[in-house]
Each structure stands twice: as structure tokens, then as C-alpha cells.
Amino acid sequence: MNCPIENTESAGLLLDYCRRKLAPDTTAFLERHMSSCARCRAFRDGQIALWRSLDEWESMPVSDGFDRRLYSRLHGPDAGNFSEKPRVRWWSWLFDAPLSASAFTRPAVPLALAGVMILAGYLVNDRADGPVQIAPRDAVEVEQVETVLEDLDMLRLLSSRFGDAVHGSFQDAAIEARS
């Protein structure tokens, strides 16, 4: 036979031989080969010694609280119970696009969201400003009359200084404004 050590794949045979995992006939065949092949014997001896060294490395015992910690995480707020189906958030339909959805349709979701948010912002802002303040009609008229009366007072003052002729014409104007 070709020496198994020549080929990394067939060297697996030697590893299996060292692990005693080969069928009896293959084992016998390899042993016959090794009796005349120093390289394969060296490989076998080196491998057995290596595994003996690796056996020195024992693993640590598992800490006592391992299961308790695991179950507390399993039954934590996000875990649910064994009988429960996985929780589905109400907004998941928005982000978990169906597998059939085209990759081109996926950017539409954030764009649509942005549009909705802009519209909502506009509406909220509009409402915060409140309706346009329209003064009642009566209030406007009172203001106008007051202004006219003030003007009349000023005219009276002027007329007392510049004569009765002017006074008469201004009085007519005042009567007209009151009506």
C-alpha cells in the first residue's frame, strides 16, 4: 500500500488507528504496514504520546448556578413561556418585510414613515398655533367710536383756539359719526 502519511487525507486512517476506531481488518492491514514503515510508526508513537499529554488537561467542573442563571434568562421578560409562541410586536409587520417583497419596495417603508411624521408634525404645529383670532364685530365698533370721540376732543380744543366757524363744521361731523 502507499504510505498513508504521504497524504493528509489518508493520514486520517492513522489517526483512527490511534483512536482504535478502525475495523479489525483495516487495523491488521495498517499494523503490517507499520512493521516495515518507520515514518508511520513514529507518527503512531508521537500521536499516542500527544494524546496522553492532552489527556492531562481536565476540564473544570460546571458552576452550581449555571442552570438557575440560564432558566432565569430563559424566563426573563423577553423570553416567554415554553408554551408560548414567539412574541410578535405590533410594529413588526412594518419592518419584517415578507420574504417575497422585492428589495426595491423596502426603502418605501422608511420614506412613507418620514412622510407620515412630517404631516403629523405639521398638524400638531398648526394646532399649537391655534385658530386665527378674529375680533368680534362689536368690539371693533366700540374702538372706532372711541377713536372718533378722541378726535372730537382734539378738534374741540382746536376750535376753541381758531374760532366758531370751524367749530360748527366739526360738530356736524361728530354728530354724523355718532349716528
Add this chain to the structure above:
Amino acid sequence: MGASAVLDYDARLMLLVKHGDGGSFALLLNKYRGPVIHFLYRMVQNQAVAEELAQEVFLRVYRGRGNYEPSAKFTTWLFRIATNLAINSLRDGKVEKNHEQIDGPAGDRPALQVPDRRPSAEQLLVYRVKLQEVREAISELPEKQRAAVLMHKYEEMEYSQIASVLRCSESAVKSLLFRAYESLRARLAHMDDKGAR
């Protein structure tokens, strides 16, 4: 595994977990808690980090129960999760500064198994030096080689299963193992000369 093939026992348990059976999850946890933690411990060489990663492995198994399909052996799926987490942890460098020292206080380490029930100080020292060398030799292997050696040597997994975990071909696994063992033999040869035989 073909659809018609008989499911392995663990895969059947996992299908029960998928349908809400907590008892089956407990059985799987009980069976694989040790192997997963030991594998992770040897990968990252830190007990606390190994247990934290193992918690994450079982959390992922539980959370992924809805999508579980028994297309491969359960252990393949389990060790694939564990290997990926360990490799990511090593790449993130989370464990590098946290390396446990073998010559530190004994703490919760298992009792030493030496022929003499009461090891002398010299035997203890020799044991610790050897162990430290083994650990260093393993940690010097590239991640994939390390994972392959640990699954092959300590978990006694088949080439096909290791290949499935590492997502490579069976011949690639044999090649990985051959190179890894070659490095280890060269690195640890002097230990054998000191009288292991």
C-alpha cells in the same frame, strides 16, 4: 441526514422543545451542558467566559427552537453555535486579558489525578508546567484547527460531523487535523521525552 432517515434521539427531543416541551429542553441541557462548557473552556481557556458563552449557546438553542429543522445531528447544530460564539469571542479579544493562570491559587480546580494520591510539591509543579504547556500549545493553534482538534480529541466527533460544524469538506477537516496534530507533536515532543512513556 435524509428525510426518511431515523431521527437521532436528541433531534427528536429538540422537535419536542420546538412544540413547547420544556422537559425535553431540560434533558438536552442536562446531557450537553458539560460537553459544551468543556469545549468552550478549552477554546477560550477561561472558565467564566466559557460559562457565559455556554449560556448564550443554550439561549440560542431555545430561542431558535421555532426554526429548528432536523437536517443534521443535533450535536452538529449545537457545536456549530458554540464554535461560532467561541471564535467570535476570541476575535473580539474578550478573553485575552482574562487568561487564567494555571499556577494561581487552586480555587475550584478539580483535584489533580496523579498516581500518588498525595502529590509531592515536585509532582505538582511538573503537572502544572505540563498543563500550562498543553494549554499554550492549543491556544497557539489557528481557531479552526483548535476547534477541530478539540472536537476530535475531547468530544470524539467524526470527521463528517466536524466538517458539518466547521462548514467545510471532510477532506479539509482531515487536513486541518493533520496539520494541527503535527504542530502539537512538534510543540510538545519534549514532554514525551521527559518520561511520559
